[in-house]
Amino acid sequence: MSDSLQQHESSEESMEPGLEFLAPKFESEAFPWTQIMGYVFSLVLTFAALLLVINHAMAPTLLLAVIIVLALGQAGLQLGVFMHLRESRGPAWQLLPLALAFFIAFGLIGVSYWIMLFKTGVS
Amino acid sequence: MPSFVPYLIHTLFPPDTRQPTELGADFMILVSGAGIFFYLQHFKKWKWLWTEWLTTVDHKKIAVLYLVSAVAMLFRGGVDALMLRTNLALPNIQPIGAVEYNEVFTTHGTIMIFFMAMPFIFALFNAVVPLMIGSRDVAFPRLNAVSFWLFAFGALLLNISFVIGGSPNAGWTGYPPLTEIAFNPGPGESYYFMSLLIAGIGTTITGINFLVTIIRMRAPGMTLMRMPMFIWTTLCTAALIIFAFPPLTVALGLSLLDRTFGSSFFTLAHGGMPMMYVNLFWLFGHPEVYIVVLPAFGVFSEVVSTFSGKRLFGYTAMALSTVAIMFLAYGTWVHHFFTMGAGPSVNAFFGLSTMLIAIPTGIKIFNWIFTMWGGRIRMTVAMLYQLAFIPTFVIGGATGIMLAVIPADYQFHNSYFLVAHFHNVLIGGTLFGLMSGLYYWWPKMFGYKLNERQGTWAFWCFAIGFWVTFTPQYLLGLEGMTRRMYTYPLGFGWHELNVISTIGAFIMGAGFLILVYNIYYSLRFQDKDLTGDPWDGRTLEWALPSPVPEYNFARIPVVNDLDAFWVMKQQGVTLASSLRAEDVRELELPRNSGMPFILGLGFFIGGFGMVFEWWPIAIFGGLIVVGSLVFSAFDYNDRKHMPAEVIRQTEAGLGRLQA
Incomplete structure (x- = not known):
């Protein structure tokens, strides 16, 4: 761990002045503890949601709220731990398409909700 | 006889699959399978098959694999279409009854979209995208092979359904409640869901692969606005x-959860x-x-520019309209x-x-027309498809606008008008585009042109057959015939139009036979193309020899303009004329791997287990999948070195190395 940190610092030092923002930021642990813990936590979140629903543990509205919170936690975990969100070669370019992805995803979900309301003047 | 054998026979071959057509298909599968087996055995080709094709990670070979699968699936989907049309031309005899009709229109739609159009498109992507952008490979070569094998085994899973267990029969869209286990028992719909899930993983990976390839791996100097139009459309397709x-x-x-595990989504x-x-x-x-x-739009943009001898008209507008279509879609x-x-x-x-x-x-339509305006047009087969595409697609688009008028849609909905409309855009747009791309890039993929004379015959069969088939269907829709009917009373005045439509379908079938003969004939008798540039092309793939060596570019080109190769030819400095021995350096290339094939096989076995709910088999397949992934994660021996001397010899042998 300390070795890899040392490497990062030295690579940043060797950058030309003014170009520090281009320094690569990569995780380089000797053993992927972060990923293993992330995997365990993602399983915990999944099975927590499943058990809550199977056992009808709460009132439906509360249940929905809780599993949505669990889902958001899951999404954050996946992005942060497995999707290299914190790593980059230079500026974090990946945030731009990610923002677009969120825009499209929530747009589609929102419009789907609107469609499935069946606010119809016909039927 | 052990007691489980009757159970197995009953489950795998229910009465549904013991009809004459299915038994005939069983026989054909056995005969052709045995033929392939003995061919490979006799000529000792097993090792060749494994090392050259099943384990390959070379995008050019993966393109060939996709192309072979796509043509085979075009055959299957086309035969399905002819069976449907025959049934509708003979409403009183009904050569295939109601049950089989449902199965056949389901597999026709599913196969044509997911297992014909998609792999055909990926064949073109794999064949030319890395070459067009001046790259040695796609971004993730092994994942590229994974994509192909997931597609191939997904397609296999759907295709065995009609001889083992029973076909899906709820339409290519698979709407509930038609797919619910209560209303649709048997493995058919589970086959549909499972095979599309497996193939869908492969497709998603392909999308990621080509998006990253185009963003990250363009040759120096190729800015976004210098990318060929096919690259723009590939980029937007990948994002879609x-x-x-x-x-x-x-x-x-x-x-699938609803069917298999009793959930209620x-x-x-x-x-x-x-x-x-x-x-x-x-x-x-x-x-x-x-x-x-x-x-297909991308193919047409390349073809129209090459065969008009002009730069694409309104390049910026074309790129922007591609992006606009992507968002509006x-x-x-x-x-x-x-x-x-x-x-x-x-x-x-x-x-x-x-x-x-x-x-x-x-x-886009206007820009293609203006590209031809004042150009010196060469009537090759690729260009003929482009010329047929424009009026066909315009009419298909116009009927689409009619369907978008909501009060009118309540009338057109689910009628033959709709059927005619979407075949009009899918055949007139997609299939003509793919055919155009096939004839255009065939010499790049295989090193010889397809025979143009036979290609023209096939083209006219497809174009005329298309209009004879689908014009009557518009009229049938307006006369009230709904889609997915297996028969109808004779007194409605539908019979004559249906007969004409069926004749058209058989003309298209003849076009397919000519196409296959064209490929066979050209493989045997066409002259090798030694120039690498048989069409006087404009983009970078034509700067390479045909077929392209494994490493694509001995030296990565520098791009200064749109239509990079055309500009090079104008200036008299091509890649071949400027390559010196000291420019060639040792390369690192991806190493072949059996993992993608094994992974696909695992998905196939697991999927088969899921379809029949034989859990040990499903779990076994799942373990193969996990095992392949774990192996791949720790397999650091995934690349090989190609010495500079090998590349120099290859290039010198092609006459492309300057002393």
């Missing part, structure tokens, strides 16, 4: 795939919502039609189910957004 396939995966996965009972499946399916389905048509999916009754405001919104797509598409 990445966002469109997750809703499909969710819809199929939840449906889309069931009528227990508070499920069948229309949510329809919403999710078309959230994927509408972008999907642009996934299959945008690459996400906002129109409700027009597939206006009659669901979501309400006037929802329908009005989606009717308008649908009409909006006509604007960027119209820009």
Whole structure:
């Protein structure tokens, strides 16, 4: 761990002045503890949601709220731990398409909700 | 005889699959399988098959694999179409009855979209995208092979359904409640969901792969606005795939849970919502039609520019309209189910957004015409398809606008008018585009041209057959014939039109036979193309010899302009004339791997177990999948070195190395 940190610092030092923002930021642990813990936590979140629903543990509205919170936690975990969100070669370019992805995803979900309301003047 | 044998026979070969057509198909499969086996055995080709094809990670070979599968699936889907048309031409005899008719139109749609159009498109992507952008490979070569094998085993799983266990029969869209286990017992629909899930993973990976390839691996100097138009359409297609396939995966996965594990996401009972499946399916389905048509637009842009001898007219407008189509494609999916009754405001919104797509598409049509304007047009087969495409697609688009008018859609909905419309855009747009690309890039893939004379015959069969088939179907729709009917009373005045339509379908079938003969003949008798540039091309793939060496570019070119190779030829400095021995350096190339094939096999075995709910087999397949992934994660020996001397010898042998 300390070795890899040392490497990062030295690579940043060797950058030309003014170009520090281009320094690569990569995780380089000797053993992927972060990923293993992330995997365990993602399983915990999944099975927590499943058990809550199977056992009808709460009132439906509360249940929905809780599993949505669990889902958001899951999404954050996946992005942060497995999707290299914190790593980059230079500026974090990946945030731009990610923002677009969120825009499209929530747009589609929102419009789907609107469609499935069946606010119809016909039927 | 052990007691489980009758059970196995009953499960795998229910009465449904013991009809004459199925038994005939069984026989043909056994004969051709045995033929292939003995060919490989006799000529000792097993090792060749494994090392050259099954384990390859070379994008050019993967392109050939995709192409072979796509043509085979075109045959299967085409035979399905002829069976449907025969049944409708003989409404009193009904050569295939109601049950089989349902199965055949389901597999016709599913195969043509997912297992013909998609792999055909990926064949073209793999064949030329890295060459066009001046790259040695795609971004993730092994994942590229994974994509292919997931597609191939998904396609295999769907294709064995009609001889083992029974075909899916709920239409290519697979709507509940028709797919619910209560109304549709047997493995058929499970086959449909499982095979599309497996193939869908492969497609998603392909989308990611080509998006990253185009963003990251362009040759120096190739800015976004110097990319060939086919690269633009590939980029937008890849972006569409990445966002469109997750809703499909969710819809199929939840449906499979409903069928197999008794959940109630889309069931009528227990508070499920069948229309949510329809919403999710078309959230994927509408972008999907642009996934299959945008690459065709890209092919036409390359073909029209090459064979008019002119730069593409309005390049910037073309690029922007491609991007506009990509975004608008996400906002129109409700027009597939206006009659669901979501309400006037929802329908009005989606009717308008649908009409909006006509604007960027119209820009493209005009730009193709203006590219030809004043050009020196060469009537090659690729160009003939382009010329047939423009009027065909315009009429298909115009009937699409008619369907987007919501009050009118309540009349057209689910009629033969709709059937004629989507075949008009899918054949006139996608199939003509793919054929055009096939004839255009065939010499690059295989090193010789397809015979142009035979190709012209095939073209006229496809073009005339298309209009003879589908013009009567528009009229049938207006006369009230609904889709997916297996028969009809003779007194309605539909019979004559149906007979004409069937004749057209057989003309297209003849076109397919000529195409296959054309490929066979050209393989045997066409002269080798030694120039690498048989069409006087404009983009970088024509700067390479045909077929392209494994490493593509001995030296990565520098791009100064749009139509990079054309500009090089104008200046008299091509890649071949400027390559010196000291420019060639040792290269690192991806090493072949059996992992993708084994992974696909694992998915196939697991999927088969899931379909029949034989859990030990399903778990065994799953373990193969996990095992391959774990192996691949720790396999650091995934690349090989190609010494500079080997490349120098190859290039010198092609006469492309200057002393």
